Amino acid sequence: METKPKILILATLSGGYAGADSVGQLHANYPSNAYILPVVCPSMFSESFYLRAFERGIDGILLMYSGTDCPFKGGAERTAQIVNKTFPLMKEKGIDPRRLRLVAICTVCTKPFLKEVNQMNDLLRGIGPVKMEMAHAVIGD
Amino acid sequence: MSEKEEPRVGVYTCHCGGNISDVVRCERVMTALKKLDNVVVSRTDMSMCSDAGQAMVEADIAEYGLNRIVIGACSPSLHEQTFRGTVARAGLNPYLYHHVGIREQNSWVHKDDREGATQKAIRLMAAGIAKARLLDPLEPIRLSAKRHALIIGGGIAGLRAAWDIARRGIQVTLIEKSPFLGGHMAQLESVFPTGEAARGTLHDLIDKVTGHPNVTIHTRAELVGMSGYVGDYQATIRQQSRGIKEGFTGIDKLIENCPLEVPDEFNYGLTKRKAIYTAYPGCYPPTPAVDWENCNKCGDCLKSLNGERGLISLENEPHDFDLTVGAVVVATGFRLYEPAQGEYGYGEFPEVITLAQLIRLLALNGEKELVWNGRTVHNLAFIHCVGSRQIDGINEPQPDGQVNNYCSRVCCTATLHAANELRERFPAINLYDFYEDIRTYGRGHEEYYTEASKNMVRFLRFHDDELPRVTPDPYANGTGALLVTAKDYLTWGQEIDAPVDLVVLATGVMPNPIDDIIKLLKVSPGTDRFLLEVHPKLRPVETAVPGVVLAGTAQGPMNIQESCAAASAAAAKVAVLLGQGRVELEPFVAHVDPDRCDGTGECVTVCAYEDAIILAGVNGATKAVVTPANCAGCGSCVSACPNQAIDLQGWSLSQYEAMLDAIASDSLPVVA
Numbered sequence: 001m002e003t004k005p006k007i008l009i010l011a012t013l014s015g016g017y018a019g020a021d022s023v024g025q026l027h028a029n030y031p032s033n034a035y036i037l038p039v040v041c042p043s044m045f046s047e048s049f050y051l052r053a054f055e056r057g058i059d060g061i062l063l064m065y066s067g068t069d070c071p072f073k074g075g076a077e078r079t080a081q082i083v084n085k086t087f088p089l090m091k092e093k094g095i096d097p098r099r100l101r102l103v104a105i106c107t108v109c110t111k112p113f114l115k116e117v118n119q120m121n122d123l124l125r126g127i128g129p130v131k132m133e134m135a136h137a138v139i140g141d
Numbered sequence: 142m143s144e145k146e147e148p149r150v151g152v153y154t155c156h157c158g159g160n161i162s163d164v165v166r167c168e169r170v171m172t173a174l175k176k177l178d179n180v181v182v183s184r185t186d187m188s189m190c191s192d193a194g195q196a197m198v199e200a201d202i203a204e205y206g207l208n209r210i211v212i213g214a215c216s217p218s219l220h221e222q223t224f225r226g227t228v229a230r231a232g233l234n235p236y237l238y239h240h241v242g243i244r245e246q247n248s249w250v251h252k253d254d255r256e257g258a259t260q261k262a263i264r265l266m267a268a269g270i271a272k273a274r275l276l277d278p279l280e281p282i283r284l285s286a287k288r289h290a291l292i293i294g295g296g297i298a299g300l301r302a303a304w305d306i307a308r309r310g311i312q313v314t315l316i317e318k319s320p321f322l323g324g325h326m327a328q329l330e331s332v333f334p335t336g337e338a339a340r341g342t343l344h345d346l347i348d349k350v351t352g353h354p355n356v357t358i359h360t361r362a363e364l365v366g367m368s369g370y371v372g373d374y375q376a377t378i379r380q381q382s383r384g385i386k387e388g389f390t391g392i393d394k395l396i397e398n399c400p401l402e403v404p405d406e407f408n409y410g411l412t413k414r415k416a417i418y419t420a421y422p423g424c425y426p427p428t429p430a431v432d433w434e435n436c437n438k439c440g441d442c443l444k445s446l447n448g449e450r451g452l453i454s455l456e457n458e459p460h461d462f463d464l465t466v467g468a469v470v471v472a473t474g475f476r477l478y479e480p481a482q483g484e485y486g487y488g489e490f491p492e493v494i495t496l497a498q499l500i501r502l503l504a505l506n507g508e509k510e511l512v513w514n515g516r517t518v519h520n521l522a523f524i525h526c527v528g529s530r531q532i533d534g535i536n537e538p539q540p541d542g543q544v545n546n547y548c549s550r551v552c553c554t555a556t557l558h559a560a561n562e563l564r565e566r567f568p569a570i571n572l573y574d575f576y577e578d579i580r581t582y583g584r585g586h587e588e589y590y591t592e593a594s595k596n597m598v599r600f601l602r603f604h605d606d607e608l609p610r611v612t613p614d615p616y617a618n619g620t621g622a623l624l625v626t627a628k629d630y631l632t633w634g635q636e637i638d639a640p641v642d643l644v645v646l647a648t649g650v651m652p653n654p655i656d657d658i659i660k661l662l663k664v665s666p667g668t669d670r671f672l673l674e675v676h677p678k679l680r681p682v683e684t685a686v687p688g689v690v691l692a693g694t695a696q697g698p699m700n701i702q703e704s705c706a707a708a709s710a711a712a713a714k715v716a717v718l719l720g721q722g723r724v725e726l727e728p729f730v731a732h733v734d735p736d737r738c739d740g741t742g743e744c745v746t747v748c749a750y751e752d753a754i755i756l757a758g759v760n761g762a763t764k765a766v767v768t769p770a771n772c773a774g775c776g777s778c779v780s781a782c783p784n785q786a787i788d789l790q791g792w793s794l795s796q797y798e799a800m801l802d803a804i805a806s807d808s809l810p811v812v813a
Contacts, residue, residue: 004257008804013218018665018685021216024245032257035264035804036246038217040729040792044776052798056805071663072775073749082780107665107673 004033005059005124007117010045011105013038014071016064018107026110030117034062041070043078047086050100051093059130060099060120064113067104076104094137096127148274151182151207152266153198155189155214157244164248166259170213173263173810177270181205190220195227202231209273213241213266218685219676234278236728236791241269260811264804271799279790281725282769286372287467288312288719293364293658294472296324297701298693298708300346302470305712307355311719314464315350316362316378320430321420322347324474328407328497330504332701333558334585339701340423347425360426365461367661371688372724376464384417384431386452392419392429395453398442403435408501417442433457467719468688469662470711471672473655475694478528478545478648481537485524485646486611492623493611493644496523496552499559503566511567513643518570520641521563522625523556524609525576529649535606547669549649550698553580556647557589557598564596572598573639575609575627583700601629601637614640650698662689671697682710687726690714729791730772731779737786738764744778744787754778754787 011017017038023030039045042063053061063083070076080102087097103116127133154170156162167185175183182201186194189212201207210228214220217240225235243262251258288311292299295317307313321327329339350356359380366377385395396415405414407421416436419429438455446453477497480487487493491514494502502513511518529552531544538544553576560572574593579600581590594600603609609627617623617640625639652671659666664684665673672695675683682691692711693704718724731744731754740756740763748754753771756763765778765787776789788794803809 021245024249027249030250032251032254032261037800041775044779044789046780053801058805072773075775078777108668
């Protein structure tokens with residue numbers, strides 16, 4: 001049986017999660033290995049949260065935040081800062097930084113939503129499981 | 142946080158009447174979840190939100206001593222509140238409920254992958270159970286609320302809401318962008334389904350609203366700033382000058398003196414008005430306004446005015462003022478679809494006008510004969526669904542790339558109402574009605590169709606992919622007459638040429654462009670650009686933003702009757718919300734564990750909200766202290782704290798870690 005990559009979508013209630021509702025209402029299709037969790041604002045997650053997710057075997061993370069429409073003061077900027085600080089830490093552990101992606105999705109951004117999920121899925125199918133990648137990094141492959 | 146009792150979880154997988162179970166194998170989800178730790182009860186039901194579904198949860202809580210409930214169903218935006226209410230009725234703290242979206246987020250988007258959708262449902266719900274184990278009972282934040290509502294928009298919906306709210310003893314401030322109240326209704330004459338005079342009805346309401354001591358009205362005023370939360374919103378209003386102060390008496394002379402003439406929007410450009418103007422005789426406020434876009438400050442209006450000069454200023458000096466309100470009613474209304482250049486000959490032939498223009502023409506026209514462009518109209522064609530029910534690929538998209546695929550609902554009856562009036566006033570005119578479908582859906586509307594049919598209005602039915610064509614009539618010899626050509630499916634597709642003197646396009650309804658207001662209030666438009674209510678049946682006219690409600694056509698095409706009903710619904714919601722003078726907010730705010738906090742102050746540095754977190758002495762040590770009413774609940778402080786001493790109640794980091802582990806887990810019983 002083919003093992004599908006696991007995509008975690010952390011989607012803001014005011015943006016990405018509402019966007020996922022719109023995609024659902026359209027009955028559009030996207031891969032079923034994309035698991036979506038609602039978040040208030042991803043600024044609550046520090047770098048270690050993302051690293052922990054990859055260590056547990058989440059192959060890709062899409063942060064669907066609200067971008068400039070973020071209802072919280074400074075929330076979008078802080079999220080972007082944390083994500084930027086996470087990339088070098090991922091590289092240190094041998095994790096391809098493309099596995100983490102921050103993207104602004106609005107309540108009716110159905111096309112961008114589908115595009116992002118499909119692109120991440122294609123990428124992960126190409127680069128393989130994160131656990132393999134991290135194991136290779138450890139043995140210096 | 143308190144000592145935790147052992148979680149006893151009840152988990153329910155909703156079929157949603159097939160919406161979920163047609164794709165997700167719900168029984169398998171139920172069986173798989175039964176094997177997870179702490180799960181005492183796992184069931185499925187055809188419809189969890191039904192009375193029977195909710196009663197089942199209540200009974201299980203009582204019988205099995207459940208203390209955590211997880212339901213997988215539609216999106217949490219629809220029924221999370223419903224089920225919090227369910228568990229509360231059973232005596233549990235409502236925040237011990239967790240909702241998992243497996244319809245919009247699963248069954249509806251994985252139709253061709255039943256196995257994948259089933260496994261995904263198991264994982265998402267296992268994650269929900271993982272979170273539920275860590276839930277704590279929470280209490281809502283109770284705050285005092287300002288008994289004052291802001292209404293945006295002074296059309297029929299805004300006015301209706303103002304009257305209903307004010308009568309309940311709540312202060313109302315109504316702001317209207319244009320210089321005059323009344324909106325589109327003021328431009329109508331007789332209105333369906335009663336045939337009453339539009340402005341008569343409108344002014345009865347305007348008189349009541351403007352005379353009510355609880356109501357303050359600002360015309361030429363717009364919302365430019367918004368902060369705060371339900372019960373305590375700070376709104377900033379910007380008001381443009383009127384140019385003429387109240388009490389000025391020489392109005393007629395003043396308007397007469399103005400040398401400028403511009404198209405009069407009240408008559409949809411059929412007539413001209415001056416750059417100092419009133420909307421129509423008897424409008425409110427009666428004081429004219431200077432049209433700042435067109436006034437060139439020539440000063441001619443001031444000539445021959447002596448004593449009252451001080452009451453006029455030809456400089457627009459916008460001023461801002463602040464207002465604290467508990468709730469906001471969005472009654473920003475609609476605009477009419479503007480046909481594209483050349484669409485059914487619009488903008489190309491002067492004999493092609495809109496229904497709105499015809500209604501004004503009928504109001505301005507004499508009684509003997511209908512005259513357009515100096516010529517008597519003998520033959521007239523209506524075309525329905527212009528800018529409504531458009532199809533991608535057939536109709537030309539609008540400049541923003543969109544097509545209006547919805548029915549505008551008001552145009553059919555309005556068109557037939559106009560046809561009947563024409564027939565009555567000008568019996569000699571031949572009337573043709575080109576339509577796709579006639580939707581006289583409301584009570585008393587079908588009578589307009591029956592009457593039109595009886596009175597020799599000739600109906601011709603076209604198909605949506607064979608739209609009628611409007612071309613110059615080759616036999617008219619330059620007299621300006623047109624030919625409407627269509628395949629008529631009432632006569633089995635016969636090609637019909639109707640020579641006419643006037644083509645009337647029944648243009649559809651679009652929301653007013655209110656991007657600024659959408660941004661300020663953080664409300665959501667749908668893909669059709671109209672604003673969204675949370676749920677059409679369960680939470681009508683409420684937006685997802687607490688304390689912000691919708692009234693009238695900002696929400697979708699409605700006739701006057703429906704706009705009034707929606708406005709009264711909005712008013713009732715505001716009255717319930719603010720009537721007690723206090724509101725409850727969700728307790729999803731930052732919470733400090735004083736045992737872990739060592740007063741680094743990182744949380745205070747990162748927090749963007751005034752007085753939400755401060756450092757204070759607690760039992761002799763410096764600790765972070767949260768003021769829940771000021772905390773927005775974004776969680777920035779959670780990632781900033783080096784000691785994991787601060788967390789977001791209801792959305793805690795440990796809950797996310799637990800959810801993530803469930804999704805990542807290789808040991809879940811996901812495969813049958």
